Amino acid sequence: MAQSDDECLVGLAARLERDDPRFARAMSAGRPSRPREYRRTGAWWALAVAMAVLVTGVVVADGLLIATGLVAAGIAAQLCDPHRARR
Incomplete structure (x- = not known):
């Protein structure tokens, strides 16, 4: 049975909150970081x-x-390096 769009969005928001809480709070406040x-x-x-x-x-x-330097x-x-996670 397929999930509704609302359930998918809630799951995505929960995963984003868990991965990067600072970014999620800024998005919900309307001031993205x-x-x-x-x-x-x-x-x-x-x-x-x-x-x-x-x-x-x-x-x-x-x-x-x-x-050392x-x-x-x-x-x-x-x-x-901005792409270090992809390697």
Whole structure:
């Protein structure tokens, strides 16, 4: 027996509320925000910190700081990829 359209929409709204509550609240309030997949604030902060560590390592001429900055920059760049969940 086929579900009615209302039941499908209620199920979809419940799944959206469970997956990304902030986005669901913003949609119900009429002021949409970006979904979780497109929020990259933490990734940008990680990239900024990694660049600061890398520049500090270059200025101080410390190989361990340079290596740490490069590894952290690679991790932060990976976090900035918008299509990382599809792979």
